[in-house]
Amino acid sequence: MPGMENQTKTGDSGRFGVPLAALAGVLLCVTQALGYGEEMCLTQGCALHEGTTVFGLSLWWWGAGTFAGLFALGLLGRTAWTRLAALACLAVDVVFFAIMALTAPCLTCLAAGGLFFLVLLAAVRPFAASGRLVRGVVLAWFLALTPNLFAAAQELATPWPAAGPETAAVRLYFSPTCPACRDAVAAMSRLGKPFIGFFPIAGSEEDVQLIARTLEGMRSGLSLPDALTRSGEAKPVAVDLSLRWRLLRNKVAYLRGRPDGVPHLQINGWPRRWDTLEVF
Template identity: 40%
Template sequence: MVATFFSRIQWSGLIAALVGLGYCAFGASGGAEALCVTEGCALFKGASIFGLSVWWWGVGAFATVGLLYLAGLKDQARTLAILLLLADAGFLLVLAFSATCISCLGAALCFFLLFLVVAAPWRKGSGAARVVLVIWLACLTPNVALAAQEAASPWPIHGNPNAPVQVIFSPTCSHCQAVVKSLLLDSPENVAFFPVAKNDEEREMIRGLLGELQDETPLVAFERMFTGTAEPMELGWWEDTGLSFRLFRNRVALLRIGSNTVPVTLIRGEFSFGDSGGLSEGWTGGLFGGCNEESEEDCDE
């Protein structure tokens, strides 16, 4: 009897349901959001339906399909998998017109895997499943393009990423400290700051800045970071991985400009190196290249 029960189970469908369940449980614990690097992650963080996190709704959806499989109700499991992919297509459409979310796309891929295994749209008589698949792919495509574009863009630790003035800085660069302080005093609403780190010490200082920005004004937070008095923010391994990826994006952005020195100031697509007397003076900049990774002297003056 037990052997007959297990022989009726199509393990692929159950495994697909467990994969989706595990991912959504990971998201409910905050892990998926910590790894997310797109604006939609912050926008949809804490999203709920009837007071319950969308991640837990996902756990329930995948668990239901898995239980239907265990009970031998494969037709009901197939119908539910199709409806879930259709519902996910609607959510992807919302993302496409608002802000894409990489962690949400991860969940979408789990629904897609479940759909392929359980609904088997290539089978004869699966016309409805194929229509839903086409709709889902149409909604997924713009999200993938937007996510790829955003994931390749630099990450601001403070300020609007589309601010007219953008500063790439290093925590141990004294010239960076002067530039950051000047801008925060002059026109803080028009500037965004992008950190780069060349070693673990600078990573720790950036973690300190993250914590200070939660409790203090930007001017105080940056001052404490530059003076080394900011206590590093505690991060889980997934959050630390996300921070490493964000800092890597900033390093790539610096190299794309054609520089390995900081500070670098970008003004609506143009850039200058070195010190500045403030935004009101036009940010013409000097010829000094700032802190050079190959020479420690400039950073410690």
């Protein structure tokens, strides 16, 4: 039969791709289910979705069982069944991805979804000859995946401090052209607390140049407040792309906090060595 011949050819081309992608999915899901892959996920959605269960069983164990089934179908060469099962998994993923897009992205969940897509891609060859249903589900999957990728990238773009630790519990966002910001930097610097970080943001090319001059002054031995004060009188310096990228990350983090303006003080948790509220 013509239909069976097409299925056989497709099955031969994806004979190795399906089991390999499915086996990777099994390993990923089991690792996550046993709690050994926490370091693999760097987004907040992991903590939000990790406790999700269906009929009392973790989604990761459901995923491991599903990938194991796809692995078995791939080894047996049951291409039609593999294609149908992978398509159903991708359709379920569309719903899950849409929920994550409205809440918070889970990086390892996105990776598992990507492996479902690879299984389908290996089972449906050539993809251009696939039916409308397959192309429709894949299109919906990519549409649901895209906002999650952007949200994850935004979350992973951690802000960069000109002084202080990257993981500072107290973060002061400041602009070099803001007089109140310079006062705030000087006041917070005098506290000498190890949990305070100073994060510059640039709203114009002038700000970028002043921040570059401030960094140059700090490299010559000046403190941040002194370097910031003298930046307006210093000679122009070259501004590289890495500084612009770091300032962009700071601006994204700053705007994510929905601030009213600068200086903007952000407190994450409660610093352990906070001696007194009189620091303000």
